[in-house]
Amino acid sequence: MKPAIQITRTGLVIAERHPAHRLVALIDSALRGVGQVMFQDNTYTGLLFLAGLGVNAPFMALYAFAGALISSAVASLAGAETQPVRQGLFGFNGALVGIALPMFLPMTSPAIWLWLAGGAAASTFVLAFLMRLLAPWNAPALTAPFVFVTWAAILSVHALGHIPAAAPPPPALDMPLWQLLPRGLFNGVAQVFLQENPVTGALFALGLLVNAPAASLAALLGSASGLLIALALQVPAPTLAAGIFGFNGALVAIAVGHTFAPKARGALFFAAAATILTPWVQLALSAALAPVHLPVFTFPFVLTTWVFLLGMPVFFDRSKPPSV
């Protein structure tokens, strides 16, 4: 007889639908959801990502896990298919909402938990909307639900009168380039979860490594690309060191260069073009959002990846009938 719960190389496989087993399945789904923030359907990757968060700020690990748990549970209760929930696909936007809301909203505990739960639940409905909206192009929603829900939450507190004060300029950073570059490289990976801590970034890279070494390499190359382009564009040193120009490049490199890469000659050039354009998309979006005082979050990644994934059939696999 098949056991109710099996431990596999990528996490738990749960056969029975006993209530207690369902709870275990939900927890495993939430951990996979944390891993899916960087496209990995792997419980251990999720645990390593939570370890990376916990090293920097223990509460962040709790928030991320809670967000993934709530958005996955809401999807299940609302009637979504079991398989994508179990793969963590309804968890990763909730995980990011769970991290971002406590950082960007003026509420504190316990009120912030209400906003976090509402935001994570909302991310599930926004994801369902985007899944169907993007279905004609067979394109993934990526982290767009996180971005839209978090923007909406921040804007709504602006409308309620909590206008953000202009952030003070960061203190000057007097650091030689050989220190600044590795710091910016790993912080770039850490900033995928809005963290600034090179050890966190290293643990994230390790989390990728245990599931997909090529994804780990892509993340580091994407972060390096953003960092070096920002350096060439004379972005100030504190911004470089904090990894601000790394995380969108890291995600684009994983998505276009690994997860959704075309199986064809020239795929690497295609991924390189996407990754190289990302810092300009990020700069442009940050200027576009300045009048409404919003951070870009991972929207540069989302937009660049949509542009390249949708355009892909124009250049690759033209023999196949278009999916549209």
Next chain:
Amino acid sequence: MKPAIQITRTGLVIAERHPAHRLVALIDSALRGVGQVMFQDNTYTGLLFLAGLGVNAPFMALYAFAGALISSAVASLAGAETQPVRQGLFGFNGALVGIALPMFLPMTSPAIWLWLAGGAAASTFVLAFLMRLLAPWNAPALTAPFVFVTWAAILSVHALGHIPAAAPPPPALDMPLWQLLPRGLFNGVAQVFLQENPVTGALFALGLLVNAPAASLAALLGSASGLLIALALQVPAPTLAAGIFGFNGALVAIAVGHTFAPKARGALFFAAAATILTPWVQLALSAALAPVHLPVFTFPFVLTTWVFLLGMPVFFDRSKPPSV
């Protein structure tokens, strides 16, 4: 022999295409168009809505009717199918444009009639565009044509130099909660047509009642939901009493909870989730539009309803093949 004009429970049915009958049909279409502002294909609903407008401001009833008439006539002349025109589907955006332009543009009669006619005509072309744009998802355009045309008209007079002065803060309102709440409840329904008058709101609810009692109930519950959430978020009393947080909730509740409701268990929870999220969408949009000095109008309703209607098949009716 079938009579040329029949009077039915929902309005006139006109069989012949005699020119005089065509004019009667156009007038009946415009009245149904006024009713379709809240999804009711019913001439008497349209008449009760006009009565509600007339009670508050006689000119508003005239503007709404004229807008519905012009946008319906333009659709007919341009070659649209007869049936949707007769159902008022080419009239409701014109009706709202007809009300909004005289309120938000600096022109007075007779110039405002030119803008009203042009705006109502434009709403027909924008509706045709949105009907086709949304066709892959089988989604309705809702009042998006009204919102886009009115925003464009307001922005264009801004560009011509009529920059709006900052609105003075409303005078403080010293009203006990037991007075404020019913006032806000009915004003919330009245604000669907941009009116602030509880009697108007009550006549609108009556207009819904004669065609669909459940829609009337949904409108009141949706208005109440927006009002109570805004109260909990400490929105100032004059805004609450004016029904500013009611009309989008009322429309979402009718659309997601009645007109387009999934025929499935859990439909009520789904509609409740949509209605409850609406005030946050409204707050977020109002902050997003602040730099360009635009009101949100019914766009929070449009956006929330699109999100929930498109996402619906992810949760309901998954056995059916997707329409996309």
Next chain:
Amino acid sequence: MKPAIQITRTGLVIAERHPAHRLVALIDSALRGVGQVMFQDNTYTGLLFLAGLGVNAPFMALYAFAGALISSAVASLAGAETQPVRQGLFGFNGALVGIALPMFLPMTSPAIWLWLAGGAAASTFVLAFLMRLLAPWNAPALTAPFVFVTWAAILSVHALGHIPAAAPPPPALDMPLWQLLPRGLFNGVAQVFLQENPVTGALFALGLLVNAPAASLAALLGSASGLLIALALQVPAPTLAAGIFGFNGALVAIAVGHTFAPKARGALFFAAAATILTPWVQLALSAALAPVHLPVFTFPFVLTTWVFLLGMPVFFDRSKPPSV
């Protein structure tokens, strides 16, 4: 035997794929790309457009040609189909990017050439994205890739700290109407390529004439329509004379009234409605973009044309099955 290179009424036809012939084909593609800025797949039209640019500013002709060449070459190298590249469809957005970036970015030679090359290359990927995005509606991308890439480039230099100073008001223009109107008329055509020179506009009209006399007439009528509406709206004389309200109308008139015109009775009214609405769309977009300090470029044309082309089947050819 068929010759390797044939000279035809619309340009070169190149049969062989010898490397030297490929270079000739690329140059011919780039010239057709310059012509496609106003929808003409014609090498001589492209040459006349370059002549028009050269008359006003020799460097502009070089920039436009280089942009068309680079975006076409990138499309070829990336694997796009040969036929659309040869028709100049991957060139016209690059041509406009090539003109706009040197005008709107603070860099000078040689750095501006790097931005121009990157921008032209990016326009190819954005075009591929839009081609697939718009495929369900069988709608053309028009000059949207140029607009999006140029906006992104301008915004990115804003983000890097090059905030644009407010443009000084243009000097008052004391010119009788009989001088101002023809000047504005031809400048309106010249502004399609961002030029202000009536001789340039006349050469552009000639370039249209050699391929499609009706397109030339449409361009002049569209420019005239925008000019007269702006005059009626009391737009200041220097703006009228510079052709600022002509170029979007000219492009809409060519697109909706000629290139993509419905083959049906009423087509002229349809094109007239689109052309007449264009100045309001332009005014609205200019006010919407004011907080981010961006010019509208040809986006009023793109938006108006999308609205009318997508909506077309609602009014024309309803017997045919919808393409969606």
